[in-house]
Every structure is written in structure tokens, then in C-alpha cells.
Amino acid sequence: MKEHKIKVTEAFYSVQGEGRHVGVPSFFLRTYGCNFTCPSFGMTHGEKTTQPDEIAALVFQSPDKYKTMADLPLATKGCDTYLSWHPAFKEYSKFMVTSEIVEDMKSKIPSGKYSADVHLVVTGGEPLLGWQRTYPELLERLKAEMGLTHVTFETNGTQRLSDTFKSYLHTCGLNIHFSVSPKLSASGESWDDAIQPKIVCEYAYYGIVDFKFVVDSIEGVQEVDRAVNAYKLYGVGYTSVYLMPEGGINEGYQTNTRKVADFAMKHGY
Numbered sequence: 001m002k003e004h005k006i007k008v009t010e011a012f013y014s015v016q017g018e019g020r021h022v023g024v025p026s027f028f029l030r031t032y033g034c035n036f037t038c039p040s041f042g043m044t045h046g047e048k049t050t051q052p053d054e055i056a057a058l059v060f061q062s063p064d065k066y067k068t069m070a071d072l073p074l075a076t077k078g079c080d081t082y083l084s085w086h087p088a089f090k091e092y093s094k095f096m097v098t099s100e101i102v103e104d105m106k107s108k109i110p111s112g113k114y115s116a117d118v119h120l121v122v123t124g125g126e127p128l129l130g131w132q133r134t135y136p137e138l139l140e141r142l143k144a145e146m147g148l149t150h151v152t153f154e155t156n157g158t159q160r161l162s163d164t165f166k167s168y169l170h171t172c173g174l175n176i177h178f179s180v181s182p183k184l185s186a187s188g189e190s191w192d193d194a195i196q197p198k199i200v201c202e203y204a205y206y207g208i209v210d211f212k213f214v215v216d217s218i219e220g221v222q223e224v225d226r227a228v229n230a231y232k233l234y235g236v237g238y239t240s241v242y243l244m245p246e247g248g249i250n251e252g253y254q255t256n257t258r259k260v261a262d263f264a265m266k267h268g269y
């Protein structure tokens, strides 16, 4: 039978640094493609970065200098995973069939297997785009060959689950977690596009839903309340709300940490 293929931007074993499972050793599968571009992170409100296009121009001028992903500069503004969606960098991501992905995981996870203490994180880009059709095959193989029990989908919360994927999630017996990171105005995406309670409401039928907001200012943290209320009004069954200081690089991150921590303590997030 022909195997499914996924365009993979990165596949690596590390420690979860965010949200409910912070500290859990996890394999990260970063799929290619996103429905957003989030051009305003780290910019004065209303402005949009052109950094990914500038990096693309550098690559175009000196392709020999940027042969691998590791040769590319970090983005300090906008989306920090521009490689996972910007068309100029699509060649850095490669199609992998299910068996190649499974073998890659076996070779990178030291024990060669998953457990309640070693999770799979499917991230992006936006991992709930069309790749949904490939996950049942992959997850079944991982259950059978590597003892997979816990999967987190890190999503921006705008993609409907397909009927086929919903049927699979309903019966798969895995612990499913949706780590939903809705994009607030600091991202540059519009509220109506980014805040989709009707869609996220469905996720809660198939797994645990947490929210994770990237915030950069007092206005930003107030927007978190507005978004959480919008989800509550719709009856979204979420478990926890996590706040994450904006900062693609360490300097920005440190600047925001204290004020975000204060807000989280005050509001019980």
C-alpha cells in the first residue's frame, strides 16, 4: 500500500519548553505550511516585518552560503518559524513517507520508544492543515512500533478537524492534547481570522484543550481576557490558560517575563 507523505520542516528530540507538558522529553515533528504569516511580532503595533523576505533575498544572492537550515539567520521579528511556511524556503523542508518518519524517530529518541514520559508533539507551521489525512497512519504505526501514548498538536486554533480525523481521534485510544495558541493583535493577524471559538469547541470532544497566548504588553494581556471570554461564551471546554512572554530571541523574552508573570498571577492563568 502506498504510504502517506508529510512535508517536514524539522524533526528533533528535545524537552517541551511550554505549557502543560513543560519539561517532558518530546519528539517534535514540525510540518510545513501555515495559513498565517504573523508579521507583527516584535514590531511597533500596526507595523509588519519584511525580515523573512530579506533573508530570502540573501539566500537568492548567495545560495552556496545557505545550503542547510542551520546556515540561515534567526528571525528576530515576526514569526520565528518562517521556514515552516515562507515559500522561498520550501526546499529546506522535505517530503518523508510514514516509515521514514518512524525510523527517524527511532534513531533520535535514545530509548527508541515513546512512553507516558516521552511524548510526540506535532507542530508547525499549522499542523492541522491538510496533513490531518496522514496522521492516522503515522499514529497507528507509532502506537504499534514505539508504544506511543501521548500526542500534542500545537495549533493556532483555526482549522476544522476533518470527519475522517475526528473518527480516528474518537477511537484511537491515545491521550490527545490540543495546545491552542490563538494569535492576538500583536501578531498582525486579524481578530476575526484568529479567534475561532466554534472550531476550537470541537477539539474539546477529542482531547484536552489548553490555550497558550504570546503576549508583549499590557494591551496584549488585556486582549487575552477578551479572547478567553469569547471562548468561554461559546462553551469551549478548555483546561488551562498559559501566557508566554513574546521574544523570538532571549533579550526580548527577558524584557517581557516579569510583567507577563505578574499578569498571570493576578488573573489565575
Ligand code: SF4
Binding pocket: 034, 035, 036, 037, 038, 079, 080, 081, 082, 084, 085, 124, 125, 126, 156, 183
Ligand atoms: S501561526 Fe505560528 S507558525 Fe503560523 S505564522 Fe503565526 S507564529 Fe508562525
